[in-house]
Amino acid sequence: MRVQARALDEEDLPMLRAALAAAGLPTDDIDQPGREFYAVLDHRGRTIGYGGLERHGAAALLRSIVVPPRERGRGQGSVIVETLExxxxxxxITALYVLTTDATPFFARIGYASIDRASVPAAIAATSQFTTLCPATATVMRKRIGP
Ligand SMILES: CC(C)(COP(=O)(O)OP(=O)(O)OC[C@H]1O[C@@H](n2cnc3c(N)ncnc32)[C@H](O)[C@@H]1OP(=O)(O)O)[C@@H](O)C(=O)NCCC(=O)NCCS
Structure with missing residues (x-):
């Protein structure tokens, strides 16, 4: 699938917020600094879903990955993650971290490994996704990227 990422700006945030809320993902902090969100577009310019990066040095939190419910299971989620990578x-960025409550098998299939919370860099552990927005029971996963 040939796709491109379009960086979202402030006026796109209500659309992103609606998609995240519908999927039960956190929205409270999406307008805070340090987050970059993207719409991923197919070759016809149609949005196949969204995703975001929250950078902390050489590490980043991969977050807010969402595909519309009716379009799941066709590889779009994997393409979005690959695009953000x-x-x-x-x-x-050399390492991506993701927190998920129920998409662990999805991330495992595309190279993310479950890790102990204690091995998460302090800056990532201090993000609002870690401290407040996602439940303490969420799985933390990591993938090393780049050279
Ligand atoms: C997770 C998500 C982005 C995957 O998108 P997608 O387009 O369905 O992904 P793909 O088609 O590339 O991969 C689908 C595979 O992942 C698996 N998968 C996806 N979500 C899953 C979940 N919640 N639990 C178990 N498996 C899941 C599917 O079973 C499928 O595997 P299969 O082909 O063997 O059946 C999508 O389900 C979604 O938007 N979920 C809600 C938001 C979310 O949980 N985001 C992740 C945390 S940021």
Whole structure:
């Protein structure tokens, strides 16, 4: 699937907020600094879903990955993650972390490994996703990217 990422700006946030809320993902902090959100578009310019990066040095939190419910299971989620990995690598990020309550099998299939919360860098552990927005029972996963 040939796709491109379009960085979202402030006026796109209500649309993103609606998609995240519908999927039960956190929305409270999406307008805070340090987050970059993208719409991923297919070759016809149609949005296949959204995703975001929250950078902390050489590490980033991969977050807010969402595909519309009726379109799941066709590879779009994997393409979105792959696209964000490309954006992250371009910025010199070498490790991506993700918190998920029920999409662990999805991330495992695309190279993310479950890790102990104690091995998460302090800056990532201090993000609002870690401290407040996601439940303490969520699984933390990591993938190393780049050279
Ligand atoms: C997770 C998500 C982005 C995957 O999108 P998708 O387009 O369905 O992903 P793909 O088609 O690339 O991969 C689908 C595979 O992942 C598995 N998968 C996806 N979500 C899953 C979940 N919640 N639990 C178990 N498996 C899941 C599917 O079973 C499928 O595997 P299969 O082909 O063997 O059946 C989508 O389900 C979604 O938007 N979920 C709600 C938001 C969310 O949980 N985001 C992740 C945390 S940021």
């Amino acid at each position: 490309g954006e992250a690598a371009k910025r010199g």
